[in-house]
Amino acid sequence: MNPFRSLAIVGVGPTAIYLLQQLEREVNRFLPALTDIYLFEERDRLGVGMPYARCTTDEYNLCNISSSEIPPLHESLVDWLRSLTDEELAAQGIARQDIDADETYRRTTLGDYFHNQYSAIANTLRARGLTIHEYNNSPIADIIDNPARRSVEIRCSNNERFIVDRAVISTGHSFPEADEPEHGYYASPWPMQKLIPAKGECLDYEIGVLGASLSAFDVVSSLSHRHGAFVRDGKGLTYEPFPGTDNFRIVLHSAEGWLPHLQYEQAEPFRVVYRHVDRDTMLALRDARGFMSFDDYFDTVCRAALIAAFENDKRPDIVALLSAERASLETFVQTMSDEHTADDPFALMRVELSDARRSLRKGVPIHWKETLDDLMFTLNFHFDWMAAEDHLRYRKIMMPFLMNVIAAMPLHSANIMLALHEAGRLELLSGRVSITDKRGGETHVEVDNNGAKSSHSFRMFVNCSGQGGLGLDAYPFAGLKDAGVVSEAAVLFRDDAARAELAASDPDKVSASGAGGALRAGGIAIDGYYRLVDRNGKSNERIHDIAFPHATGVRPYSYGLQACDATAAIVVQSWCVECESGGKPSAGAHDLTETYAEMPEPAEL
Known part of the structure; x- marks a missing residue:
């Protein structure tokens, strides 16, 4: 019986x-x-999303995911493009002969695609007898749970109210910190x-x-195209x-001194929960208190899978490292990070690009x-x-490494960065940045590179450190x-x-x-x-929240489509x-892992 x-x-x-697509696939369970x-949706078009909306991104901002990596919808990106x-392709900046499943395109192109796929899914649900009520340009002012009536009230900013049985919050990216343009400070690059x-x-x-990640490159690309032209000749791309x-010049700040890893070929483009381990093995990693040790996960699950991968990559040195008990x-992480660290990160990028x-x-x-990634x-x-x-430990050791390796940059974007650097218009400073002051129309920062400190002032300073978790204060x-x-x-x-120890050194981190x-x-x-989950530890029967900034505390690697x-x-x-x-x-753990085990791979859908 449908609840x-x-x-x-x-x-x-x-x-x-x-x-909606998952609902469509299971719709017979929920009817009648x-x-x-x-x-x-607070914006004008449904299905698009902030990173792909024309009101937030720019024509020079590229996706870092190809059609072959997008989980299947009604139609693949390349089939939709074809x-x-x-004339429509020209408006997207695409020539028909250049359409390819492994190519990356403008963010706005992907936004148009998602809007089209949303419409197709919504129409299919309508054809099955469901009434789809669409409210664009409709920010939500509040949500009220009513346990006595087993309902949820949705309050729109225009004072309209709707009563439903079930609600899913999927508000996506949010950057609540305020810009301070009078001091040239921008808390995020969005809207571009x-x-x-x-x-x-x-x-x-x-x-x-x-930052020196993909969103930092979005800033680099958008601004550099307004201040010059990229020209391709016999020597490659020049600026x-x-x-x-x-005097136009961009300085990237990276704590580790890293530029992004680059786009790479994949044998299996879709991630699945249980590819290198099964459910029973995962359950066996939990101790009597329900904890799973990160070391146990690395030793039991990661080590063998990574050894096999490095054997395929013909890297006997890393195979030997991982085979040693002391590794x-x-x-x-340190060994692989060292391979991506250089005094001249742009020279390293040129080698990695080849x-x-x-x-x-x-x-x-x-x-x-x-x-x-798996x-x-x-x-x-x-x-x-x-x-x-x-x-x-994960957030300190693994997360910075992952964000650099997995959030891979398209090769065309790397060419742009190298051309700008060759023209003397793009540099990277290594070290941790502290904002020391905002005054006189400038943002003043201090850079600490392993004890060597330097001060810098910028008439424009853009925080591209990425989407952080939003706690109760920002909910x-x-x-x-x-x-x-x-x-x-x-x-x-x-x-x-x-x-x-943590309570003594950083009491705000302990509740x-x-x-x-x-x-x-x-x-x-x-x-x-x-x-x-409420303040008493009880799960709510009516409201789910799948917005990444809200879930990041317990689901920190939920990036991407x-x-x-x-x-x-x-x-x-x-x-x-x-x-x-x-x-x-x-x-x-028992029921949840069973759900994971029964989920079909995207390629099977």
Whole structure:
């Protein structure tokens, strides 16, 4: 029996599209009881999402994911592109002969594709008898849970109110920190339009960018195209600055001194939860208290998979390293990080670019990167099994490394960076950045590179450090906060001494939750099916939150479209269990891992 008649989805980007598609695949389980789906989107077009919307991104911002890596929707990206007229393709900056499943395209192109796929899925659901209520340009002011009536109230900013049985929050990216343009400080690069000079004007000065990742490159690409032209000749791509831009220059700040790894060939483009390990092995890693050690996961699951990958990559040196008993997680990360560290990161990028071209041209996968992505994807959906000590270790040791390796840069983007560097318009400073002051129309920073400190001032300084977790203070729905329906994510320590040490050195990171305190993990508390967990530790029966900034405390590696698809599948599978059993699914390890094991691979759909 279907447990609900009406569903609201708040925020209609790619995650919501995959949720609707999962519903479409299982729709027979929910009919005829499910009759109405309400969709609320604050922007003008449903299905697009912030990173791909024309109002937030720019024509010079490229995706780092190809058609072959996008989890299947009704139609693949390349098939949709081939269905367009030559005029429509020209508007996307694409020539018909250049359409390729392994190519990357503009972010706005992907946004148009998602909007088209959303419409196709919505129409299919309508054809099955569901009423789809679409509300674009409709920011949500608040959400109220009503346990007595077993309903959820959605309050729009225009004072309209809707009562539904079930709600899913999928609001996506959010950057609540305020810009301070009077001091040249921008808390995020979004919307990109705020950084772009008016037509006929230029930014003829040095610009600072915090970070050297893909969003930092978005800033580099958008601004450099407004201050010069990229020209391809017999020597490759060069940059020719426009007159009057002699002082235009961009300085990237990277704590580790890294530029991104580059796009690589993959044998298996889709991530799955249980590729290198099975459910029973994962369950066996938990101790009597329910904790899974990060070291045990690395030794039992990661080590053998990575050895096999490096054997395929013909890297006997790393095989020998991983085969040694003393080789820890930290040793592996440090070794691979050292390979990507150089006094001149642009010279290293040029070498890596040559290797990447050869890999893609010959169709030779780089197995270790793909395998590492798989292993961390698996860990993500079991992350709440780890104690606070391992949460901290993951974020300190593994996360910076992962973000550099897996968030790979398209080769065309690397060519742009190298051309700008050759023209003297792009540099990278290594070291940790502290903002010391904002005054006199400038942002002043200090860079600490292993004890060597330097000071810098910028008339424009853009924070591209990425989407962080949003805790209770920044949670957008006061009605859920005030009623205690939502709580902060907190993780217990394995060892009291570790808790006491952190409480003494950084007390804000330790909450009063649990016996003697718990780690404030960032984000909000959710269970394995993404249901809100209240201040008493009870899962909510009506409200799921799948917005990455809210879930990051317990699902920190939920980046990208494949994580969107997997998250949507987990939520819908929990509803299917309700339909079959008539009761709420347990978010315990046994039931949750069974859900993971039964999820089909995207390629099978």
